[in-house]
Amino acid sequence: MTSPPLKHTPTRPSVTLRCTSCGATYTDAEPLWACVASATHGTCGGVLTVDYEWPSALTTEREAALEQGRNDTGIWRYAHFLPLRTPAAPVTLGEGDTPxxxxxxxxxxxxxxxxxxxxxxxxxxxxFKDRGAASVVAKAAEWGISRMVEDSSGNAGAAIAAYSARAGIPCDVYVPASAPTAKVRPIERSGANVRRIEGARADVTAAALNAVGDGSSYYAAHNLNxxxxxxxxxxxxxxxxxxxxxxxxxxxxxxxxxxxxxxxxxxxxxxxxxxxxxxxxxxxxxxxxxxxxxxxxxxxxxxxxxxxxxxxxxxxxxxxxxxxxxxxxxxxxxxxxxxxxxxxxxxxxxxxxxxxxxxxxxxxxxxxxxxxxxxxxxxxxxxxxxxxxxxxxxxxxxxxxx
The missing domain is CATH 3.40.50.1100 (Rossmann fold)
Structure with a gap:
């Protein structure tokens, strides 16, 4: 059944990032995953949250955005409520709409x-990690990121690897050297490069962060991003x-x-x-x-x-x-x-x-x-x-x- 034509085409809200620790703000044009503001001992590193500013006709805009999504499926039914500038071109494998x-x-x-x-x-x-992977990889594709980096030998690693493959973005996934082969195989099957790291779990994260380097790569950081x-x-x-x-x-x-x-x-x-x-x-x-x-x-x-x-x-x-x-x-x-x-x-x-x-x-x-x-x-x-x-x-x- 086809939905009736919209009476109003929704305008997308503007998006900013705000640090929950120091209050610093950023536009979404810069590929950040944590706060980079200066702090006493280096950079803040605080958790960022997304803030939206809708046009003045708040109710009309949001209701129109929800109605427009009725013709879409999965999480992209809510594209206007997600921090993407080009919602018409999502990275998707059919995630969302779970029973x-x-x-x-x-x-x-x-x-x-x-x-x-x-x-x-x-x-x-x-x-459930597919919801987050779809969103973060879509944003990375919007920025033109050349490589995704993640540290996880579990569900997040598999999800980021799969959605990176879907987007055509090379992916490196850092895992503990002791990670079971059975957990790593799904990551490898999606074409990701698995990097095994000796030491504690914190060493795996440190290796992933070091690999991000010059900004052409992006850290998916499922616990932080x-x-x-x-x-x-x-x-x-x-x-x-x-x-x-x-x-x-x-x-x-x-x-x-x-x-x-x-x-x-x-x-x-x-x-x-x-x-x-x-x-x-x-x-x-x-x-x-x-x-x-x-x-x-x-x-x-x-x-x-x-x-x-x-x-x-x-x-x-x-x-x-x-x-x-x-x-x-x-x-x-x-x-x-x-x-x-x-x-x-x-x-x-x-x-x-x-x-x-x-x-x-x-x-x-x-x-x-x-x-x-x-x-x-x-x-x-x-x-x-x-x-x-x-x-x-x-x-x-x-x-x-x-």
Whole structure:
């Protein structure tokens, strides 16, 4: 069915970048991923966020932009709400528009009647990272970047490699020397150059940053890059459109670096500020007890991720000891009146199996973390039986068949 002609052609908002640490601002014409303002000890290096300035006819412009997107698919239905100057030429593999389905049997088992799962693993490379990869690689293509650089042996590496291939941009992915071959192969199959680095995880990041060099290469920085995070907010848009007036009371997801968590909150806040929804959900972080710096900080009432002694965990996708967006994540928890829940490996694997048995959904262990967390919240009475909950299942079980 063809949509009727638009009564108004939307004007794109102007885009600026703002440092959340020092307040410095930049245009989006310069390929930045972190703040480069001068600081006492070198450069600031703070996390950047994207600010939009819409024309004066705010409601008309945004509603026209949303209506225009009805003829498109995936995250590019929201092209006018993303920081691209040329939305007509996106880099896409069909990401977004992931299913939102009820979990009646799992919910009944835990005394909850309105549990929904957002199947983010139903994505081209099998994880939610495709939203961010599409956005950041599209921006890089807009700038004419000659090489993408990423440091990840997991879902982010596979996504950046695939979308770089789609855009025709060479890609280098830096991984720990110990990275399992099974994780590296999908990255190599997309044509990326895999660079194995000896030493600690921080050494891998340092090598990637050193490789960026003269500015012809661009650091995708999935845990830090503002354009990556902007792609993530489209998941919130999809949930809010799908549920209509039934705004979720709670959203819960596994959190490592927090790009999806921050993106979801940003998307909900935007819709609330535009009066498209009346409220935002309570946001909940779920982490493995083996690596839970945000849980520790939340429990201590701290504004910063807490130092931890990392232990091995089956939830390798969220093993981030020092999340760059930690302060922001903790502020979202406070503002939304959410929580941070620790779950152990036994509970993670049990809920992975239970989800498959009761609902027929196969996810990787990291994606089962929020289910284990939701079970704890339900048992503690933090989530009521008739409240609407959206759980984000972030990675396919095919990525970890063990």
């Amino acid at each position: 939102l389905i009820p979990l009646p049997r799992w919910g009944e088992r835990h005394g909850l009647r309105r549990v929904y799962a957002k199947l983010e693993y139903v994505s081209p490379t099998g994880s 503002p354009y990556f995070t902007e792609g993530m907010k489209t998941a919130a848009y999809e949930v809010l459109e799908a549920l209509g007036s039934r705004i979720p009371d709670h959203m819960i997801l596994p959190v490592g670096g927090g790009s999806l968590f921050v993106g979801l909150w940003r998307g909900c806040q935007e819709w609330r500020s535009w009066d498209w929804v009346k409220s935002c959900p309570r946001m909940h972080v779920a982490q493995s007890t083996g690596c839970a710096p945000l849980v520790a900080a939340y429990q201590q009432g701290s504004d910063e991720p807490a130092p931890i002694d990392r232990q091995p965990t089956v939830a390798g996708g969220i093993e981030v000891v020092a999340p760059p967006r930690g302060r922001h994540i903790l502020s979202i928890l406070r503002e939304s009146e959410g929580s941070a829940v620790p779950v152990d490996d036994e509970a993670i694997l049990a809920h992975r199996a239970l989800l498959a048995t009761l609902e027929g959904l196969d996810v990787e262990p990291t994606a089962a973390v929020p289910l284990a967390g939701l079970a704890v919240l339900a048992q503690d009475g933090a989530v009521g039986p008739d409240e609407t909950v959206v759980v984000f299942l972030t990675g396919s079980g095919l990525k970890d068949p063990s």
